[in-house]
Amino acid sequence: MVLRAGHRAADLVRQLQRAVGSDREHTESVDLVEAIKSTKPKRKAEMEGRGQTIDVEVDAQEIRRVEATHTGLYEIYMNLILNAVDALPEGGTIRIQARETKTVACVQITDNGVGIDDETRCRVFEPLFTTKAVVDTGLGLSMVYGEITRWGGTIEVESQPRNGTTLTVEVPLSSKSVAPQRDENEGADSLQRAMVFIVEYEDYIRELLSRLLSTTHEVNVFDNSARALFAFRPGEFDVALIDLGLPELPSDRFAAEIGTADPAIAKVLISG
Secondary structure (H helix, E strand, O other): OHHHHHHHHHHHHHHHHHHOOOOOOOOEEEOHHHHHHHHHHHHHHHHHHHOOOEEEEEEEOOOOOEEEOHHHHHHHHHHHHHHHHHOOOOOEEEEEEEEEOOOEEEEEEEEOOOOOOHHHHOOOOOOOOOEOOOEOOOHHHHHHHHHHHHOOOEEEEEEOOOOOEEEEEEEEEOOOOOOOOOOOOOOHHHOOOOEEEEEOOOHHHHHHHHHHHHOOOEEEEEOOHHHHHHHOOOOOOOEEEEEOOOOOOOHHHHHHHHHHHOOOOEEEEEOO
16 A cells, blocks of 8 residues: 555656646556556445445456556546446446557446436536536546546547446557556656645545655645635645545535636646
8 A cells, every 4th residue: 555655646746747837747567457456446435435336347357558657547547437436326337348459458437327418428528527417527537538648548438318328448558568666756856846735635645745745845735625725825826636535525526616716726636
C-alpha cells in the first residue's frame, strides 16, 4: 500500500506540472490487468455502502504492459467503474473485459443500467457536464478522456436508454518489457511554484502529498469538503487536488462548485 501510494504521489507531481504550465508528461510501462483488479475491491466496498447489490465480473487475461502512468490508469478505471455503479441505482451487473491486439490493449466496461440517450452520449466528455438523474457523467469522464488521448489512446461510449452502457478504452501497448525504477521526487525541480489546494480524506495520502508538494509549492490541506469550501477563495489557488472518495460531497460536485467560483483553477481528481 505504501509503495502504491508513493507511485501515485509521484505521478500526481507530474499531473500538477501539467496543470501549472507544462504540457509534457512522462509515460512508462504499466501493468493494465493489475490496475483493473486493484480497482475492483474498492468499488465493491463503496457499492455495499450504498446498499446496492451489484455483481462485478472481470475477464482479464495476461496482457502486455501499456504505455501510461500508474496513477492515471488507476484513476481512469476508478472513474469508469463509479460511472457504471451510478447507472445501477437498483443494482445489476458490471462486466469488465480486457484483451490486446497487435498495438493496443482494449478494455470494455459494460453495465446493464439505465443507459443514456444520443444527445447525452455526445456530451459525456465535456468538462463538468452532468445529468445526475440519469448517470454520473461529470468531471470524471472529461479527465478520463484527456488522460487517454494524451497517451495516444481512445475512448468510445455506446448506450441506449434502459439498455445499459459500454465504454471501450484503447491504450497503446508499451515497447518496454518492465517498468523502470522511479524516484518519488522525479521532476520536482522543474515545477513552477504554485498555490495548491488539497482535499483528501485519507490521513496517510494527505500527509504524503503535503510532504511531497510543500518542498516546491505553497500547500493548503483539508480533510473534508465542508472545511475546504469554507476556506476556498477565488483567485488564490492555481490547482486543486480533490479526493475521489470524499464522504460528504461527491468529488464532481465539489469540483463544479470551486470551478464556478474560480473558472481559472486547474482540478485534478486523486485516489488513495
